[in-house]
Amino acid sequence: MKILNWLFYLLVLCTTVNAQNNSVGIGIANPHASSILDISSSNKGVLLPRMSSAQRKAIPAPAAGLMVFDLDKATVFLFDGNDWQPMMFSTGGAAIPPVIRTPDDGQANDIFGGSVDISGNYAIVGAYQASNTVSQQGCAYIFYRNNGVWTQQAKLVASDPAFDDSFGGSVSISGDYAVVGAFLDDINSGPPFFINYENRGSAYVFVRNGSTWTQQAKITSTIGASNLGFGISVAIDGDYIAAGAYAEGDGVVYVFQRSGTSWLFQQKLTAINSVANEAFGVSVDIKGAYLIAGANWEQINTNNQQGAAYIFNRVGTNWTQQARLFYSGGNASDQFGSSVAISDNYAVVGAYLFDQNTILNRGIVHVYTRNGSTWGNASILNAGDLEADDQFGKSVSIADDYIVVGSWKDANSFPDEGSAYLFKREAAGWKLQRKINDPNPLSNGQFGNTVAIDGFNIVIGAMFKLSTGAIAFLNIE
Numbered sequence: 001m002k003i004l005n006w007l008f009y010l011l012v013l014c015t016t017v018n019a020q021n022n023s024v025g026i027g028i029a030n031p032h033a034s035s036i037l038d039i040s041s042s043n044k045g046v047l048l049p050r051m052s053s054a055q056r057k058a059i060p061a062p063a064a065g066l067m068v069f070d071l072d073k074a075t076v077f078l079f080d081g082n083d084w085q086p087m088m089f090s091t092g093g094a095a096i097p098p099v100i101r102t103p104d105d106g107q108a109n110d111i112f113g114g115s116v117d118i119s120g121n122y123a124i125v126g127a128y129q130a131s132n133t134v135s136q137q138g139c140a141y142i143f144y145r146n147n148g149v150w151t152q153q154a155k156l157v158a159s160d161p162a163f164d165d166s167f168g169g170s171v172s173i174s175g176d177y178a179v180v181g182a183f184l185d186d187i188n189s190g191p192p193f194f195i196n197y198e199n200r201g202s203a204y205v206f207v208r209n210g211s212t213w214t215q216q217a218k219i220t221s222t223i224g225a226s227n228l229g230f231g232i233s234v235a236i237d238g239d240y241i242a243a244g245a246y247a248e249g250d251g252v253v254y255v256f257q258r259s260g261t262s263w264l265f266q267q268k269l270t271a272i273n274s275v276a277n278e279a280f281g282v283s284v285d286i287k288g289a290y291l292i293a294g295a296n297w298e299q300i301n302t303n304n305q306q307g308a309a310y311i312f313n314r315v316g317t318n319w320t321q322q323a324r325l326f327y328s329g330g331n332a333s334d335q336f337g338s339s340v341a342i343s344d345n346y347a348v349v350g351a352y353l354f355d356q357n358t359i360l361n362r363g364i365v366h367v368y369t370r371n372g373s374t375w376g377n378a379s380i381l382n383a384g385d386l387e388a389d390d391q392f393g394k395s396v397s398i399a400d401d402y403i404v405v406g407s408w409k410d411a412n413s414f415p416d417e418g419s420a421y422l423f424k425r426e427a428a429g430w431k432l433q434r435k436i437n438d439p440n441p442l443s444n445g446q447f448g449n450t451v452a453i454d455g456f457n458i459v460i461g462a463m464f465k466l467s468t469g470a471i472a473f474l475n476i477e
Contacts, residue, residue, distance in 0.1 A: 053477040071148025072475035097439035098472035106468030113461030121145040126168030138167030181231030201230030244281025251280025294337030307336030323375040350393030363392030401425040406448030418447030
């Protein structure tokens with residue numbers, strides 16, 4: 001009881017009520033007559049209710065003037081009687097910038113943000129030049145979203161690190177599983193004969209238990225040879241992992257399936273229409289029963305390295321090629337297929353060195369729609385401010401009705417500052433929603449070198465920003 005009395009006494013000391021104008025003051029002797037509550041402090045602030053975007057939007061019948069702090073958007077929102085409005089940015093929600101994150105233990109030239117992926121409340125970020133127990137062995141980081149705030153949860157390293165493995169050169173995450181590619185990993189074979197295959201490549205699988213991530217498996221090619229580049233690209237969805245080995249023959253994609261705690265080789269995919277040195281598997285994505293792989297060096301007619309992409313469909317445990325995609329209006333060296341993404345009904349392919357007439361290396365992105373077993377009705381994503389050397393399409397990602405495209409060489413305020421574009425599917429097609437800029441741009445930051453979206457959350461890599469590299473998170477709900 002004494003404690004309660006003391007608390008009441010302290011509250012009375014800190015609060016002033018002006019009976020004449022019915023104003024309440026906290027920390028001020030004479031509250032202003034125009035205010036029902038006047039708060040004064042030189043070392044404290046006011047805490048509004050804090051909630052996610054979904055929780056804010058779920059408030060029943062909000063009153064005009066209601067204010068909350070949105071954790072996803074990291075800003076105060078006010079309900080104006082019709083809509084929620086962000087109070088910190090006069091141009092509305094589209095101007096809310098992404099939130100920048102760097103690793104807790106980052107060092108110069110780590111290339112943090114060289115690869116990214118996102119799944120629910122978890123994101124994975126590669127830093128393939130990071131040094132740990134071994135110089136430039138590479139690593140990856142897990143970030144966790146709690147109450148709208150992204151923080152680093154774990155650091156992933158290989159159980160058998162070696163110099164210049166490029167561990168983290170590619171990453172992917174799905175639910176409780178993450179996969180990290182190390183396409184320059186040297187792998188010994190044997191017994192009875194022990195041979196060191198340089199740059200054979202590998203990928204590592206990690207599993208989450210609570211907030212702890214541990215290595216579960218290491219996977220590699222079924223043949224022993226050097227310079228295969230296995231793990232140049234990786235993708236995971238549920239119980240399936242796809243890993244590209246772009247230099248094995250004309251390029252292949254390996255598919256592995258989880259059985260308990262083991263990841264078993266299931267099938268090796270090759271392109272039916274393959275040509276020599278097409279780099280099939282340089283990019284890969286998988287979603288449900290569909291898999292897409294890029295072959296950005298494929299020759300189309302007489303156009304060397306114009307590029308193509310291939311879609312495979314799984315029936316039971318067997319994957320078969322379903323479509324070959326290329327741009328009939330393409331040019332040599334377009335690098336079509338250098339970035340790919342797929343969902344159940346849409347496939348996205350970037351050609352970041354595409355020349356639009358005399359606008360060199362402008363870049364282009366194609367979206368294909370599935371109708372049964374046919375992929376067609378290609379549409380082109382466009383942005384009105386694209387210029388030469390923007391390299392629009394360096395990275396692509398799709399989730400539900402949204403596509404994100406990286407334009408890592410875009411010069412806004414600085415050379416090679418980089419940017420990303422968000423598109424949304426509407427009745428009339430894919431429409432540009434907004435351009436996403438680095439909130440603190442720098443020369444050669446290359447914001448947008450890699451992108452990923454899941455649900456309403458986006459992660460964007462800026463591998464040369466600052467000294468370590470950086471990433472940006474953005475909620476679009």
